[in-house]
Amino acid sequence: MTTSNPILRFSAISLFPEMFAAVTESGVVGRAIKKGKVAVDLINPRDFTTDRHRTVDDRPYGGGPGMLMKVEPLEKAIEFAQSSQPDGNRPGKVIYLSPQGEKIDHQMVSQLSQEEHLILLAGRYEGIDERLLNKHVDLELSLGDFVLSGGELAAMAVIDSVTRLVPEVLGHKESAEQDSFADGLLDHQHYTRPEVYDGNRVPQVLLSGNHQVIESWRLQQRLGRTWLRRPDLLARKKLTEQEEKLLSMFQAQFES
Numbered sequence: 001m002t003t004s005n006p007i008l009r010f011s012a013i014s015l016f017p018e019m020f021a022a023v024t025e026s027g028v029v030g031r032a033i034k035k036g037k038v039a040v041d042l043i044n045p046r047d048f049t050t051d052r053h054r055t056v057d058d059r060p061y062g063g064g065p066g067m068l069m070k071v072e073p074l075e076k077a078i079e080f081a082q083s084s085q086p087d088g089n090r091p092g093k094v095i096y097l098s099p100q101g102e103k104i105d106h107q108m109v110s111q112l113s114q115e116e117h118l119i120l121l122a123g124r125y126e127g128i129d130e131r132l133l134n135k136h137v138d139l140e141l142s143l144g145d146f147v148l149s150g151g152e153l154a155a156m157a158v159i160d161s162v163t164r165l166v167p168e169v170l171g172h173k174e175s176a177e178q179d180s181f182a183d184g185l186l187d188h189q190h191y192t193r194p195e196v197y198d199g200n201r202v203p204q205v206l207l208s209g210n211h212q213v214i215e216s217w218r219l220q221q222r223l224g225r226t227w228l229r230r231p232d233l234l235a236r237k238k239l240t241e242q243e244e245k246l247l248s249m250f251q252a253q254f255e256s
């Protein structure tokens with residue numbers, strides 16, 4: 001069923017809009033767009049230039065290597081994105097993807113999935129004038145402590161991860177709920193045919209058909225793997241009595 005107005009609209013402001021085909025033409029986001037649940041508008045600051053050479057970069061005050069994104073075309077692109085908002089809707093939230101941003105995690109992605117319009121600013125060159133950021137940007141976010149050549153890949157990661165959490169986008173909803181991190185734990189191991197691969201058997205419990213035992217084994221593995229690999233995540237999670245028991249059994253086996 002295609003709804004006339006999407007649940008969530010992304011406006012991606014980028015000098016390389018063609019990069020976004022990677023999310024708009026395939027997978028979960030591609031399907032959500034086809035179903036009219038999500039929309040992704042591509043806005044290129046170059047379309048807002050007024051000079052003959054369609055200049056989108058400018059030299060940094062204070063000198064130094066590299067260029068910055070030119071203020072005027074970028075500001076016009078942001079204002080266009082904000083104006084392209086159906087009346088009565090909440091104004092779009094302007095998000096700037098940068099290594100200086102707040103680290104993104106599941107909580108942030110989940111909050112963003114409640115918005116109606118997200119305007120994603122993909123930086124190029126060495127970045128953007130601080131005064132423009134102060135004027136227009138609501139949220140500066142980072143995927144992690146590493147540098148990309150542009151903000152587009154980070155923006156696409158936001159589009160994909162947020163879209164997965166938009167209600168009914170994933171169809172059988174529980175798979176978004178069962179995404180690891182959704183409940184603060186890492187995912188359990190996965191196995192498929194053949195039953196013996198490279199001399200290694202699939203854990204017997206998964207062949208038992210006993211779904212209660214299988215679910216509890218999977219939960220125990222999620223708890224154990226989180227304890228081993230991401231104790232920081234475990235520290236933040238309130239465990240039920242059953243979870244405490246499963247984890248301590250895992251720890252006992254691990255330390256035996």
Ligand SMILES: NC(=O)c1ccc(NCc2ccccc2N2CCOCC2)nc1
Binds near residue numbers: 123
């Ligand atoms: N961690 C992240 O989310 C992330 C996001 C973007 C990004 N790059 C685009 C960018 C955006 C803002 C400022 C500088 C830059 N860069 C431009 C190219 O030069 C390096 C600095 N990199 C990593």
